[in-house]
Amino acid sequence: MATFLMFGNYSQNALKSIDAKRTNKAAALIKKYGGSIKAGYALLGEVDIILIVELPDFEQAMKVSVALNKLLGIAFRTAPAVSIEDFDKLMK
Numbered sequence: 001m002a003t004f005l006m007f008g009n010y011s012q013n014a015l016k017s018i019d020a021k022r023t024n025k026a027a028a029l030i031k032k033y034g035g036s037i038k039a040g041y042a043l044l045g046e047v048d049i050i051l052i053v054e055l056p057d058f059e060q061a062m063k064v065s066v067a068l069n070k071l072l073g074i075a076f077r078t079a080p081a082v083s084i085e086d087f088d089k090l091m092k
Contacts, residue, residue, distance in 0.1 A: 003038070003081045004061045006051040006068075014073030022072060026051075029067055033060045049074065052081075 010018075027037050035055035042049055055061045058080070065078045082090070 001035070001054040001056060002058070002061070003083075004053050004055055004078050005081050006053060006065065006076045006078045007047045008049040008051070008068075008074040008076045009046075010048045011073040011075070017073075026068060026072060029071055030055070030064055033064050033067070035060060035064065051076075 023040075030037055030053055033055060035053050037051055037053050039052040040049065053061075053064070055064060061078050061080070065076045069075050
């Protein structure tokens with residue numbers, strides 16, 4: 001499994017429907033694509049929400065990013081993440 005950081009921004013309509021049910025729908029959608037949410041945080045500033053997710057590969061990450069936008073009205077920028085330990089090994 002690969003780790004991805006998903007940086008999201010709410011649309012005006014998405015702001016109107018913030019609730020736990022919607023969060024559960026997002027988690028179910030990510031699971032449908034073979035992944036899971038490891039953590040999620042609401043933020044102040046230019047990014048509204050960040051999700052740390054594990055997904056099988058880049059293809060599934062792209063599908064999840066688009067599917068979440070359609071489902072929630074939240075536009076996500078998704079980036080792969082590598083642990084510092086794995087990064088150090090890669091750079092040897």
